[in-house]
Amino acid sequence: MGRLRDQNSRVGSCTWCLFEAHTEANVGRGATVRFRGYTQAVSQHFVKRNAGKSLKVGARALKKTHRHFVSAGSVMQAMYRMLHLGTPHKITQKQFDEAALQTGCKGLTAFAALPYVDLSCLFTVSTGHALLFGVVSDFVDYTLRSLKDIKPADPDAKLVMSREARQRFAARGQFLVMTSDFGRRYKCIMQYRKSYRMEDWLHFVETFSSYIFKGDVLPEALRALCWSLCSTVTHYFWPRPPDETREQFLVAAKAAACKLRAYTTRLEELEVPDYMFTVNLHICICRLYDQECQLGSAAGFSDLPVERMMQQMKTQGGRMVSQAPEKHYTQWLCLMRASESLTEADPATGAKHTTNQQLERMLARRAVNTEAAWFDKPGANGYLLG
Numbered sequence: 001m002g003r004l005r006d007q008n009s010r011v012g013s014c015t016w017c018l019f020e021a022h023t024e025a026n027v028g029r030g031a032t033v034r035f036r037g038y039t040q041a042v043s044q045h046f047v048k049r050n051a052g053k054s055l056k057v058g059a060r061a062l063k064k065t066h067r068h069f070v071s072a073g074s075v076m077q078a079m080y081r082m083l084h085l086g087t088p089h090k091i092t093q094k095q096f097d098e099a100a101l102q103t104g105c106k107g108l109t110a111f112a113a114l115p116y117v118d119l120s121c122l123f124t125v126s127t128g129h130a131l132l133f134g135v136v137s138d139f140v141d142y143t144l145r146s147l148k149d150i151k152p153a154d155p156d157a158k159l160v161m162s163r164e165a166r167q168r169f170a171a172r173g174q175f176l177v178m179t180s181d182f183g184r185r186y187k188c189i190m191q192y193r194k195s196y197r198m199e200d201w202l203h204f205v206e207t208f209s210s211y212i213f214k215g216d217v218l219p220e221a222l223r224a225l226c227w228s229l230c231s232t233v234t235h236y237f238w239p240r241p242p243d244e245t246r247e248q249f250l251v252a253a254k255a256a257a258c259k260l261r262a263y264t265t266r267l268e269e270l271e272v273p274d275y276m277f278t279v280n281l282h283i284c285i286c287r288l289y290d291q292e293c294q295l296g297s298a299a300g301f302s303d304l305p306v307e308r309m310m311q312q313m314k315t316q317g318g319r320m321v322s323q324a325p326e327k328h329y330t331q332w333l334c335l336m337r338a339s340e341s342l343t344e345a346d347p348a349t350g351a352k353h354t355t356n357q358q359l360e361r362m363l364a365r366r367a368v369n370t371e372a373a374w375f376d377k378p379g380a381n382g383y384l385l386g
């Protein structure tokens with residue numbers, strides 16, 4: 001498994017390209033990797049063919065192809081043998097590590113043996129995590145950062161929501177009432193965003209933001225950015241129209257990719273702090289467009305269905321003591337599916353209907369009789385609308 005992941009990644013780098021990010025020391029200890037290179041090229045060091053060059057994210061020299069993965073993986077496979085078996089020459093751990101840094105992997109993944117696999121798109125971007133939990137949540141956190149931390153001399157001191165705007169923001173939340181078929185209701189984004197699930201974020205972007213962020217609550221420089229981000233995220237989560245042609249889809253994919261790129265460029269121009277240039281933002285820009293060209297709409301690879309299925313599995317088997325929870329879950333699922341398709345002959349017509357069809361027919365038979373004794377007569381107090 002380790003090698004499977006290592007195939008595509010390099011220390012401090014993106015899984016899908018050779019771009020070298022820079023590390024920044026944290027307050028306290030450790031360091032975090034930050035990805036820039038949207039408006040200004042960043043100098044590259046580790047990879048021989050790019051060493052000494054300055055490149056921007058998405059440059060052709062940074063792209064990895066299937067052949068790239070296979071050749072780099074095979075080189076490392078051979079080095080691994082030299083390190084542990086000494087054939088044909090013995091090498092040291094340090095030499096191995098240096099080569100790993102060069103090639104971006106530590107060996108060849110087993111998937112390379114499958115003739116139909118294209119290693120450059122073996123892993124898809126998990127848009128739920130990268131866009132919703134990453135880019136969108138970072139943006140909201142940034143506009144709502146604590147007013148106490150802001151010094152007037154900061155270059156981005158104006159890019160924060162004012163106290164007055166925050167009050168209006170919170171007040172608007174009070175008016176949001178959703179119908180019961182909507183799903184998760186609105187939870188105040190200022191107070192509860194730390195407990196937001198993927199679906200909450202998606203609902204916020206698709207629906208609530210248009211009211212909550214309406215008008216002038218956001219700092220002026222961030223307003224256009226916010227709407228462009230919302231429309232990009234919507235592109236990556238909504239299924240495409242069924243009658244769309246490939247050409248039309250590619251135009252939409254390009255437009256979304258350009259919008260996301262413009263969003264990031266604008267962030268750099270506005271001199272927002274380094275912590276906004278995360279790996280999440282990078283992988284969305286570096287990879288999503290190519291992925292959509294290779295595999296089709298990113299909405300088809302969303303992590304939402306998997307997450308939802310996991311929740312169902314947890315509710316079903318979470319409190320059970322079991323040696324094989326997955327077997328219990330599968331049995332339960334099969335039982336549920338089977339009971340949904342049970343059929344029984346209708347006594348009146350003899351037609352066979354599944355449980356769900358029977359239920360539908362029963363509900364369709366429902367008729368309201370406003371003449372019944374428990375309804376008030378028209379004009380009386382508390383006339384009940386049936």
Ligand SMILES: [Zn+2]
Pocket residue numbers: 014015016017018019282283286287
């Ligand atoms: Zn990348």
